[in-house]
Amino acid sequence: MPDARMIEFRSVSKTYPDGTVAVADFSLVVPRGQTTVLVGSSGSGKTTLLRMVNRMVSPTSGEVLVDGQDVAGVDPVRLRRRIGYVMQESGLMPHRLVIDNIATVPRLNRVPKASAHARALELMELVGLDPAMARRYPSQLSGGQQQRVGVARALAADPDLLLMDEPFGAVDPIVRAELQAELLRLQRELRKTILFITHDISEALLLGEQLVILRTGGEIAQVGAPLEIVADPADDFVAGFVGLTGERRLVVRRVDGVDIVVDGSGRPLGQVAARG
């Protein structure tokens, strides 16, 4: 039975050479097989925390454990090859065909080209890309398609852990909603451990099984399931951040014998179909 703790942050801090304290003292367990979302505004240290997991950033103090092992003692290149990474603006290699981009990590691990390409084509289907796009360059794809390629690349070596750094932040709202739905579908199928960061609370509430709401400097305001946080926000900061003092402050009104729900600005959201 593998450890239920996929990632463990133990009192990590990060002070940059210019004196900026990105993270003061952060501890968290990221459970295996679930999506954990770190949500906070800029300056909350969420990107720094994510990048500590694959040693793109080294903590000033404290340790980060992946699979029970302190990453400081693991070769960073090997570590990164067993952790999928999806970033904003896709981070694809512009000079390599889509299929070669997806096959990057298996090829770096010396998997023969034919089997790496076969796997890449399977992944294109899995993430909803037409395999006919395999022989295009990333610049010939739309932003949404590029993000799908980014997800396929992250899955290519079948890692247990995926790090997602605001992956849907740079696409338009309609495409973002599609990609979010696609990620939920994939995650039902694959049950990976996903550490996802975003500044968008709606995205966090939709995707997260465990939600971590951050103040500045990586200070945890509240950790819990989305329902718990909405039902019982720890303080005014969390309530404000989640929108419980604004748009998500909903009111049930009875109009012509029907219960309807109205949001904070008076906009009707829908009818109450059932309670419970």
Added chain:
Amino acid sequence: MTWVMANLGLIAERALSHLGLAVPAVIASFLLSLPVGWFAHHYRWSRTALLGAAGLLYAIPSLPLFVLLPTLIGTGVRDRVNVIIALTLYGIALMVRSVADGLDAVGVPTTSAATAVGYSTASRFLQVELPLAGPVLLAGLRVVAVSTISLVTVSGVLGVSSLGLLFVDGFQRGIVAEVVAGIVATVLLALAVDAALVLAGRVLLPWTRRSRPQGSLVTP
């Protein structure tokens, strides 16, 4: 024209000899500029000094260099190695900046993404940074190639065989056609090598030609 027709063999021989001096020098200056340019790109503090020093090489007058080098490295004045080394130095002077600029142009998001997905430093340089610097490297290499082919002619004064020897010889013996043939052949050779480089770029850098989105694409 009669002189040219009568001496086609000689012109061809001199042209080959010319290439034999220029091509090794261009290749050597490209290869030697890579580590220096990478250093200037990677360690910003060294950039000004390295690019400045490389640029200064170009300020050395070519004829004295051709004459001085043999005494420094112990070869004969007419030794082709002297000429190749001197031309390599001039090539480096031009190429180091192209390497540094080309690597700079790759952009931090791409190199950082490459690191994050698991490229090692060496594989990242060879498989990501170098190819993406390709267009700038190619532009620099074209200038080096053309300039080297033109500089080779100076060695004609020393009597080293190249197209330069045609116009030195023609000048001394008062054969205008030979002088003109030397100049025209040098220009033609430079154009041919430049065209070959452009062609090589099309083959080796295919993504630079297919960067526009195609009409049939539908979002997402």
